[in-house]
Amino acid sequence: xxxxxxxxxxxxxxxxxxxxxxxxxxxxxxxxxxxxxxxxxxxxxxxxxxxxxxxxxxxxxxxxxxxxxxxxxxxxxxxxxxxxxxxxxxxxxxxxxxxxxxxxxxxxxxxxxxxxxxxxxxxxxxxxxxxxxxxxxxxxxxxxxxxxxxxxxxxxxxxxxxxxxxxxxxxxxxxxxxxxxxxxxxxxxxxxxxxxxxxxxxxxxxxxxxxxxxxxxxxxxxxxxxxxxxxxxxxxxxxxxxxxxxxxxxxxxxxxxxxxxxxxxxxxxxxxxxxxxxxxxxxxxxxxxxxxxxxxxxxxxxxxxxxxxxxxxxxxxxxxxxxxxxxxxxxxxxxxxxxxxxxxxxxxxxxxxxxxxxxxxxxxxxxxxxxxxxxxxxxxxxxxxxxxxxxxxxxxxxxxxxxxxxxxxxxxxxxxxxxxxxxxxxxxxxxxxxxxxxxxxxxxxxxxxxxxxxxxxxxxxxxxxxxx
Amino acid sequence: xxxxxxxxxxxxxxxxxxxxxxxxxxxxxxxxxxxxxxxxxxxxxxxxxxxxxxxxxxxxxxxxxxxxxxxxxxxxxxxxxxxxxxxxxxxxxxxxxxxxxxxxxxxxxxxxxxxxxxxxxxxxxxxxxxxxxxxxxxxxxxxxxxxxxxxxxxxxxxxxxxxxxxxxxxxxxxxxxxxxxxxxxxxxxxxxxxxxxxxxxxxxxxxxxxxxxxxxxxxxxxxxxxxxxxxxxxxxxxxxxxxxxxxxxxxxxxxxxxxxxxxxxxxxxxxxxxxxxxxxxxxxxxxxxxxxxxxxxxxxxxxxxxxxxxxxxxxxxxxxxxxxxxxxxxxxxxxxxxxxxxxxxxxxxxxxxxxxxxxxxxxxxxxxxxxxxxxxxxxxxxxxxxxxxxxxxxxxxxxxxxxxxxxxxxxxxxxxxxxxxxxxxxxxxxxxxxxxxxxxxxxxxxxxxxxxxxxxxxxxxxxxxxxx
Numbered sequence: 001x002x003x004x005x006x007x008x009x010x011x012x013x014x015x016x017x018x019x020x021x022x023x024x025x026x027x028x029x030x031x032x033x034x035x036x037x038x039x040x041x042x043x044x045x046x047x048x049x050x051x052x053x054x055x056x057x058x059x060x061x062x063x064x065x066x067x068x069x070x071x072x073x074x075x076x077x078x079x080x081x082x083x084x085x086x087x088x089x090x091x092x093x094x095x096x097x098x099x100x101x102x103x104x105x106x107x108x109x110x111x112x113x114x115x116x117x118x119x120x121x122x123x124x125x126x127x128x129x130x131x132x133x134x135x136x137x138x139x140x141x142x143x144x145x146x147x148x149x150x151x152x153x154x155x156x157x158x159x160x161x162x163x164x165x166x167x168x169x170x171x172x173x174x175x176x177x178x179x180x181x182x183x184x185x186x187x188x189x190x191x192x193x194x195x196x197x198x199x200x201x202x203x204x205x206x207x208x209x210x211x212x213x214x215x216x217x218x219x220x221x222x223x224x225x226x227x228x229x230x231x232x233x234x235x236x237x238x239x240x241x242x243x244x245x246x247x248x249x250x251x252x253x254x255x256x257x258x259x260x261x262x263x264x265x266x267x268x269x270x271x272x273x274x275x276x277x278x279x280x281x282x283x284x285x286x287x288x289x290x291x292x293x294x295x296x297x298x299x300x301x302x303x304x305x306x307x308x309x310x311x312x313x314x315x316x317x318x319x320x321x322x323x324x325x326x327x328x329x330x331x332x333x334x335x336x337x338x339x340x341x342x343x344x345x346x347x348x349x350x351x352x353x354x355x356x357x358x359x360x361x362x363x364x365x366x367x368x369x370x371x372x373x374x375x376x377x378x379x380x381x382x383x384x385x386x387x388x389x390x391x392x393x394x395x396x397x398x399x400x401x402x403x404x405x406x407x408x409x410x411x412x413x414x415x416x417x418x419x420x421x422x423x424x425x426x427x428x429x430x431x432x433x434x435x436x437x438x439x440x441x442x443x444x445x446x447x448x449x450x451x452x453x454x455x456x457x458x459x460x461x462x463x464x465x466x467x468x
Numbered sequence: 469x470x471x472x473x474x475x476x477x478x479x480x481x482x483x484x485x486x487x488x489x490x491x492x493x494x495x496x497x498x499x500x501x502x503x504x505x506x507x508x509x510x511x512x513x514x515x516x517x518x519x520x521x522x523x524x525x526x527x528x529x530x531x532x533x534x535x536x537x538x539x540x541x542x543x544x545x546x547x548x549x550x551x552x553x554x555x556x557x558x559x560x561x562x563x564x565x566x567x568x569x570x571x572x573x574x575x576x577x578x579x580x581x582x583x584x585x586x587x588x589x590x591x592x593x594x595x596x597x598x599x600x601x602x603x604x605x606x607x608x609x610x611x612x613x614x615x616x617x618x619x620x621x622x623x624x625x626x627x628x629x630x631x632x633x634x635x636x637x638x639x640x641x642x643x644x645x646x647x648x649x650x651x652x653x654x655x656x657x658x659x660x661x662x663x664x665x666x667x668x669x670x671x672x673x674x675x676x677x678x679x680x681x682x683x684x685x686x687x688x689x690x691x692x693x694x695x696x697x698x699x700x701x702x703x704x705x706x707x708x709x710x711x712x713x714x715x716x717x718x719x720x721x722x723x724x725x726x727x728x729x730x731x732x733x734x735x736x737x738x739x740x741x742x743x744x745x746x747x748x749x750x751x752x753x754x755x756x757x758x759x760x761x762x763x764x765x766x767x768x769x770x771x772x773x774x775x776x777x778x779x780x781x782x783x784x785x786x787x788x789x790x791x792x793x794x795x796x797x798x799x800x801x802x803x804x805x806x807x808x809x810x811x812x813x814x815x816x817x818x819x820x821x822x823x824x825x826x827x828x829x830x831x832x833x834x835x836x837x838x839x840x841x842x843x844x845x846x847x848x849x850x851x852x853x854x855x856x857x858x859x860x861x862x863x864x865x866x867x868x869x870x871x872x873x874x875x876x877x878x879x880x881x882x883x884x885x886x887x888x889x890x891x892x893x894x895x896x897x898x899x900x901x902x903x904x905x906x907x908x909x910x911x912x913x914x915x916x917x918x919x920x921x922x923x924x925x926x927x928x929x930x931x932x933x934x935x936x
Contacts, residue, residue, distance in 0.1 A: 021638055061794065068798050118607040127602040130814075134595040139586040142782040170489065178808035185807045215806045314610040316813035326529075330536055338683045339653045340646035340808065345784035346598075347812060 005045045005083070008055035012039075020062050027056075028066040035075045035086050045083045046076070108421035109456040113252065113399030113444035114282075114311065120367060121314050125359045126350065133349035141345050147337030148329070149176030149348055156352040157321050160360070161305070165280060166293030168300040169323045175333050176343045179320035180281060181212055183306040184244070186335040187277060188216040190328060191242055199277075200243030202230050204430035204437065206251050209244065209279075222432030225250060229257030232264035242275040247295045248283035252430050252442050254393015254401055256292050266295070269302045275325070277304045282311040284364050287372045288395040301325045304332075309351070311398065311446075312364060319343070319351055371398060374445040377453045382443075385461035392438075398446035401427065403438045410439040413464045417441070420463035422456070473513045473551070476523035480507075488530050495524075496534040503543045503554055513551045514544070576889035577924040581720065581867030581912035582750075582779065588835060589782050593827045594818065601817035609813045615805030616797070617644030617816055624820040625789050628828070629773070633748060634761030635791055636768040643790045643801050644811045647783070648749060649680055651774040651790035652712070654803040655745060656684040658796060659710055667745075668711030670698050672898040672905065674719050677712065677747075690900030693718060697725030700732035710743040715763045716751035720898050720910050722861015722869055724760050734763070737770045743793070745772045750779040752832050755840045756863040769793040772800075777819070779866065779914075780832060787811070787819055839866060842913040845921045850911075853929035860906075866914035869895065871906045878907040881932045885909070888931035890924070 011034065015026050034040040046052070049067060053060040067084055070076040076084040141150060148154065154171035161167035161174075177183040188199060199213055203222030210220045221240050224231045230245050245265070247257035257265070269276050278295045286292065296305040300323075308320030324332055336342070354360050375394060382389060382402065390403035404410045410426050417424045425442040428435070441464075448456055479502065483494050502508040514520070517535060521528040535552055538544040544552045609618060616622065622639035629635035629642075645651040656667060667681050671690030678688045689708050692699045698713050713733070715725035725733070737744050746763045754760065764773040768791075776788030792800055804810070822828050843862060850857060850870065858871040872878045878894050885892045893910040896903070909932075916924055 021640060065794055068795075071798075115611070118610040121607070121610050123602050127599050130598045130602065131595050134591050134598065137784070139589070142586040142589050142784040143583070144783045172489070178812075182808045212806055315612045315809075316605070316610040318808060318810065318812040326533055327536075338680055340650045340786060341783075342786065344646075344786040344812065344815060347815065 006040065006047065008047050008052055011046070011052075013056060015056060015058070020059060023058050024062045024066050024069075027058075027062065028069050031066065031070055032075055035070075040086050042086050044086045046086070048083050106421065107423045109452070109459055110423045110447055111417075111443050111445070111456060111460070112423050112425050113397075113442045113446075115444055115447035116311050116314070116398060117367070117370070117446055117449070118314055119449070120370070122359065122363050125357075125363070126313075126354065129350040129353040129357070129359070130346065132353045133346045137345060137349055141349065145342050145345055147342045148172075148333045149174065149343060150345060150352075153348040153352040156355045158323075160355055161294070161307070161321075161323065164361075165283065165307075166297040167305055167323055168297045169305075173300075173324050173326065173329060175322045175324060175329070175336065176348055177306075177308075177320045177322055177336065178318040178340070178343060179308040179310055179315070180279060180306045181209065182318075182336075183304075183308075183320055183322035184209060184277065184279070185212055185216055186332050187275075187304050187306075187322065187328070188213050188218050189335050190331045191275065192217050193331070196241055198238075198240040200235065200238055200240040201432060202245055202250060203432045203435050204252055204427055205244070205246070205432070207430045210432065213244075220432060222434050225253055225255075225437065227255060229255050229261050230265065232261050232268060235265070235268045240274075241272055242277065243269075244277040244279060245295070246279045246281060248280055248286070248292045249396040250393075251279075251281065251397075252393075252399070252401065252425075252427060253437070254395070254397065254399075256395070257295070262295055262298060266299045266302055269299070274302070275304060275328075276302055277306065280305060280307045282397045283307075284312050285368055285371050285398060286396040287368075287375065296323060301327075304328065312360070312367070317347065319347060370450075371446065374448065374450055374453060375400065377450060378443060378445045378457060381454055381457035385457055386464075390438075390440075392440075399425075399442050399444040401438075401440050401442055403440040405439070407439050410441070413441055416463045417460060420459060422460055422463060424460075474508065474515065476515050476520055479514075479520075481524060483524060483526070488527060491526050492530045492534050492537075495526075495530065496537050499534065499538055500543055503538075508554050510554050512554045514554070516551050574889065575891045577920070577927060578891045578915055579885075579911050579913070579924060579928070580891050580893050581865075581910045581914075583912055583915035584779050584782070584866060585835070585838070585914055585917070586782055586784075587917070588838070590827065590831050593825075593831070594781075594822065597818040597821040597825070597827070598814065600821045601814045605813060605817055609817065613810050613813055615810045616640075616801045617642065617811060618813060618820075621816040621820040624823045626791075628823055629762075629775070629789075629791065632829075633751065633773075633775075634765040635773055636765045637773075637791045641768075641792050641794065641797060643792060643797070643804065644816055645774075645776075645788045645790055645804065646786040646808070646811060647778055647788040648747060648774045648776040649677065650786075650804075651772075651776075651788055652677060652745065652747070653680055653684055654800050655743075655772050655774075655790065655796070656681050656686050657803050658799045659743065660685050661799070664709055666706075666708040668703065668706055668708040669900060670713055670718060671900045671903050672720055672895055673712070673714070673900070675898045678900065681712075688900060690902050693721055693723075693905065695723060697723050697729050698733065700729050700736060703733070703736045708742075709740055710745065711737075712745040712747060713763070714747045714749060716748055716754070716760045717864040718861075719747075719749065719865075720861075720867070720869065720893075720895055721905070722863070722865065722867075724863070725763070730763055730766060734767045734770055737767070742770070743772060743796075744770055745774060748773060748775045750865045751775075752780050753836055753839050753866060754864040755836075755843065764791060769795075772796065780828070780835070785815065787815060838918075839914065842916065842918055842921060843868065845918060846911060846913045846925060849922055849925035850929075853925055854932075858906075858908075860908075867893075867910050867912040869906075869908050869910055871908040873907070875907050878909070881909055884931045885928060888927060890928055890931060892928075 013030050049060055049063040053063045071078045077087045078084045154174040157174050158169045158171045198221045199218045200223050201220045202225045223234050296303040305323040309317050392401040394400045414426050427440050481498050517528050517531040521531045539546045545555045546552045622642040625642050626637045626639045666689045667686045668691050669688045670693045691702050764771040773791040777785050860869040862868045882894050895908050
């Protein structure tokens with residue numbers, strides 16, 4: 001027997017009787033807790049479903065389901081014909097944001113990036129727009145509508161993007177989606193249908209997007225990023241005809257793509273008849289100067305522009321958009337139509353109302369000021385609590401980067417922070433194969449109220465004493 | 469030159485100058501109008517994009533785009549290397565409901581099936597539930613939530629389905645979707661990932677579902693239907709391990725699957741370890757007796773149950789569900805998570821509130837009585853206005869079937885009705901290859917207000933004088 005094999009008794013499972021669903025939940029929670037706390041270590045083998053069911057005196061189906069659930073969350077690794085093994089907790093945490101039921105984790109502080117402050121969601125104003133939408137929707141708008149969205153909603157989004165982001169767009173090129181990730185998967189599927197095999201990604205870039213794109217069937221390929229953003233000249237040596245970029249605020253490093261790089265990137269796309277996908281995920285929150293205009297404005301027939309209300313309002317709304325080059329309007333809209341038919345009409349109308357009343361701009365102004373204060377506060381506390389650090393990516397968005405010496409230091413820091421109950425993200429987590437750039441921690445401040453910041457950064461400094 | 473080739477001058481295109489987009493729209497509209505009015509007949513060849521662009525003195529891109537748009541709508545048939553041909557208008561009309569912007573068609577009467585009365589949408593009650601949802605949503609519920617849906621919403625849907633439809637379900641097996649079609653495409657993609665190649669369909673069955681499933685990569689295979697519903701014994705000779713059925717109210721023929729057939733169908737699924745997908749699309753509207761319980765209740769681990777609020781409330785809500793066998797909960801939810809992440813939280817909460825307040829049941833009771841009166845009225849007028857007819861499928865739902873002698877009679881009747889400005893659907897439209905069953909017209913009464921029914925049926929009788 002392998003020394004890494006755990007016996008049932010060592011799992012310390014203790015079940016109160018109940019029906020299958022209840023037993024399953026108890027089993028699941030106790031296993032998850034064991035893995036999360038590190039009592040069950042990565043790579044250890046669990047008993048087979050048959051053996052565990054027998055030892056616990058419960059039906060095998062209950063065990064199968066609990067294992068499947070934990071595998072889906074990344075807590076277990078399941079391979080055909082072998083007993084399941086304990087996975088790396090960090091990967092489970094990373095994926096949690098992309099799907100599974102959030103369970104109480106008991107984090108003392110949540111410093112993960114990309115989390116807006118949902119306590120500030122403008123409930124009264126949104127409710128008012130919903131009421132207006134229900135009141136004024138025509139009966140045709142309550143029926144099956146155009147898969148691209150309602151025309152007046154496309155128009156309102158186009159007007160906003162022209163004005164606020166310099167996007168070159170009319171209503172007919174807007175597709176209303178369930179968010180940026182939805183938009184991205186629709187575009188990825190379209191590229192796949194056209195025969196493409198790969199999609200270029202900045203390296204590093206958002207882990208969740210790698211996973212979603214890989215699942216469509218396109219293979220992500222990393223392209224280096226430096227201080228000026230994506231190294232556009234590196235595209236020539238990569239086997240891809242499309243690339244996803246975050247020009248206004250590179251995720252996760254935080255830089256902006258320079259004008260020269262923008263031109264080189266678009267030249268590349270023009271030369272090979274390629275497509276650039278611009279993920280404008282949090283460009284509304286820019287602190288150093290006037291927001292950087294969208295890349296799309298320079299080449300509307302080469303760039304797919306995607307954005308959403310997930311950082312500006314709330315991810316729960318599932319409301320976003322793609323601005324498509326003419327030749328992609330029909331194929332990408334068809335991808336959407338072939339699954340959800342179209343986005344819900346009432347929420348579309350509510351968002352158009354919210355935009356037209358100026359509520360969206362008002363909310364953005366308020367939140368921009370608030371996030372800016374949080375950012376300043378975080379930088380101030382970091383400088384105060386920790387030895388001199390290289391801090392990057394402070395000009396925009398909801399997170400910044402604290403550089404660390406290398407992969408080992410990063411791993412140590414992450415482990416120490418996690419052990420101290422601080423949820424944190426690392427650069428390495430978002431790396432694709434071949435990554436040689438900086439290592440460090442991502443410190444999100446979107447979800448941390450200002451008064452909490454000193455305590456959170458103090459706790460971090462205590463947990464990660466020797467980080468620089 | 470083929471006699472079916474149309475010259476540019478015969479297209480009667482007249483463009484006002486403008487930018488490309490404007491020119492494209494004019495071109496598109498004039499071609500569409502020509503096809504819709506029958507001036508351009510089915511199968512005629514249009515000029516090539518190059519020739520038309522040259523003749524009209526516009527850029528070729530504008531023509532390419534207009535042709536692509538019309539092809540997407542079904543007005544044109546485009547084949548590689550050949551000039552585009554004019555498509556059948558009727559197929560364009562059929563697909564319109566599944567996607568493109570509805571344009572004014574000037575129908576005098578709309579007797580298409582599957583259209584609920586949207587003038588009766590309970591705006592006040594829905595608005596109230598939305599307000600409650602916005603007011604009471606936790607901040608966690610405004611963030612990224614579980615891809616399966618919010619637990620309390622899954623619970624409310626499960627309770628409704630247990631009570632009203634006899635579905636054997638707990639909350640953990642419910643997936644909240646953007647409607648039945650969304651649920652179906654997620655299941656189809658999952659089956660495809662499992663290595664399946666085909667999906668059995670009742671023959672005839674809903675054309676739109678054939679199209680959506682084919683697009684996922686699964687090939688629809690028709691299985692005969694008779695008076696007792698799907699001929700379950702025919703499954704043995706078909707190369708498929710899964711089948712989509714509408715047991716409570718077969719679409720479009722209107723029968724219910726007998727108990728004996730239900731058992732044979734589930735036996736087949738058990739024997740080959742297969743999956744039955746139950747589309748319970750309008751079972752709430754049953755007029756002859758207590759609603760027929762869901763097939764799912766007999767074998768919850770063999771049946772995927774799908775339903776939505778599209779017939780009961782409004783398609784525009786994009787709100788539906790799948791009840792999944794345990795082994796499919798994770799894979800199908802992952803398909804959803806991998807594209808839209810999850811369904812919007814506010815609308816989920818609103819629907820749970822709407823259910824819990826009893827508003828949904830109240831609305832169903834009202835509408836059931838109203839649709840029953842419409843049905844009686846339609847039958848009465850048909851018997852009065854037309855020679856003796858075989859009328860089928862009257863016990864439930866939002867449409868009935870008037871049988872006609874054969875395909876020729878059906879085609880003639882459809883053409884006559886269409887020419888008289890009556891939108892109508894035929895059985896043949898929903899047939900898959902190998903169909904040998906009855907032919908006839910589908911007469912939907914969901915969207916036709918009661919006072920209009922006599923005029924609509926009178927107009928139909930005038931237009932289709934010799935139909936029986």
